[in-house]
Amino acid sequence: MRDIKNVLVVGAGLMGKNIAFVMTANPALNVTVTDVAEVDVRAGIIENCRQLVERGVITGAELDSRLERITFTTDKSGACYENADLVIEAVFEDMELKRTTFAALEEQCPPDAIFCTNTSVMSPTEISARLIHRGRFAGTHFWNPAHLIPLVEVVKSDATTDETAQAVMELLKSAGKVPVLCKRDVPGFIANRMQHALWREAVSIVENGIADAETVDMAVRYSFGLRLPQLGPLENADMVGTDLTYSIHEYILPHLESSGSPSPLLKSLRDAGDLGFKTGKGFRTWTPEESERCKEELYSYLIRALYGK
Numbered sequence: 217m218r219d220i221k222n223v224l225v226v227g228a229g230l231m232g233k234n235i236a237f238v239m240t241a242n243p244a245l246n247v248t249v250t251d252v253a254e255v256d257v258r259a260g261i262i263e264n265c266r267q268l269v270e271r272g273v274i275t276g277a278e279l280d281s282r283l284e285r286i287t288f289t290t291d292k293s294g295a296c297y298e299n300a301d302l303v304i305e306a307v308f309e310d311m312e313l314k315r316t317t318f319a320a321l322e323e324q325c326p327p328d329a330i331f332c333t334n335t336s337v338m339s340p341t342e343i344s345a346r347l348i349h350r351g352r353f354a355g356t357h358f359w360n361p362a363h364l365i366p367l368v369e370v371v372k373s374d375a376t377t378d379e380t381a382q383a384v385m386e387l388l389k390s391a392g393k394v395p396v397l398c399k400r401d402v403p404g405f406i407a408n409r410m411q412h413a414l415w416r417e418a419v420s421i422v423e424n425g426i427a428d429a430e431t432v433d434m435a436v437r438y439s440f441g442l443r444l445p446q447l448g449p450l451e452n453a454d455m456v457g458t459d460l461t462y463s464i465h466e467y468i469l470p471h472l473e474s475s476g477s478p479s480p481l482l483k484s485l486r487d488a489g490d491l492g493f494k495t496g497k498g499f500r501t502w503t504p505e506e507s508e509r510c511k512e513e514l515y516s517y518l519i520r521a522l523y524g525k
């Protein structure tokens with residue numbers, strides 16, 4: 217495997233900027249970010265890291281020195297492609313765009329450079345289907361906000377080599393992330409499968425008049441939601457016993473939501489233009505101040521939970 221020194225991030229949007237910043241946590245890495253549009257990557261990262269600096273997680277000087285190792289270009293060819301040891305693609309979530317982006321990258325980057333896609337839900341097997349060197353390709357699913365959420369799901373396609381997956385896991389660890397290996401290319405990978413199983417049930421509870429939206433969120437926040445950062449569901453199953461878990465599942469599973477399509481309530485909100493924060497109304501109503509405060513408080517909570525600051 218190549219020694220990884222030069223990382224190329226393709227796509228300088230919300231995720232690309234934060235991923236570039238994350239990779240500079242490994243002091244040996246230099247990062248180039250490319251985009252089709254001119255993007256002020258530096259200003260974007262400074263804004264995203266505002267709370268980290270204000271709360272003393274990193275100093276302004278550390279941020280500056282990490283920013284010095286990030287270069288932005290709109291060039292479609294040149295040294296940043298020829299010297300790339302690892303590429304992380306974070307362009308729009310569009311299968312054809314991702315495929316053509318990687319086809320162009322394959323023409324310019326070394327044949328053993330590792331290729332990663334930050335797709336949220338698309339199959340790495342499908343994205344890499346037309347590539348020549350498919351073994352060096354893997355999914356790296358960072359979570360938003362990528363500079364705070366530790367998890368990255370490393371997703372093997374049907375062709376990803378163990379060596380590639382291992383090298384990507386090691387590199388992510390060296391940048392302070394918590395990589396987990398998704399051994400099979402399945403929709404939703406690992407964490408989104410669980411997250412959306414919960415959301416489906418949450419919507420169903422509201423739809424069936426069992427509780428309102430605010431109550432559903434409270435029920436999570438003040439019960440198992442508090443335990444989750446310390447006790448995963450399977451640790452919890454072992455703690456209470458697989459016998460008790462079996463009995464509970466035998467009784468309750470037939471009553472849980474199992475629809476294979478989005479709920480009619482969710483569809484009616486979407487169709488009515490009640491899109492949540494974007495329009496001020498979704499499952500609940502939100503003033504602009506409330507939605508802004510909700511986002512700020514999330515960052516604040518994450519920093520406290522992760523860094524104790």
Ligand SMILES: NC(=O)c1ccc[n+]([C@@H]2O[C@H](COP(=O)([O-])OP(=O)(O)OC[C@H]3O[C@@H](n4cnc5c(N)ncnc54)[C@H](O)[C@@H]3O)[C@@H](O)[C@H]2O)c1
Pocket residue numbers: 226227228229230231232250251252253255305306307308309310313317334335336337357358359360
């Ligand atoms: N936003 C999230 O919460 C989130 C979370 C996890 C994964 N993702 C995934 O990450 C990827 C990027 O999402 P985002 O939210 O950063 O999107 P975004 O819209 O903020 O940014 C996408 C960027 O890609 C650029 N781009 C488009 N075509 C390009 C090309 N051919 N070459 C170079 N740059 C190009 C755009 O100009 C834009 O700056 C998507 O696949 C998305 O599904 C997003």
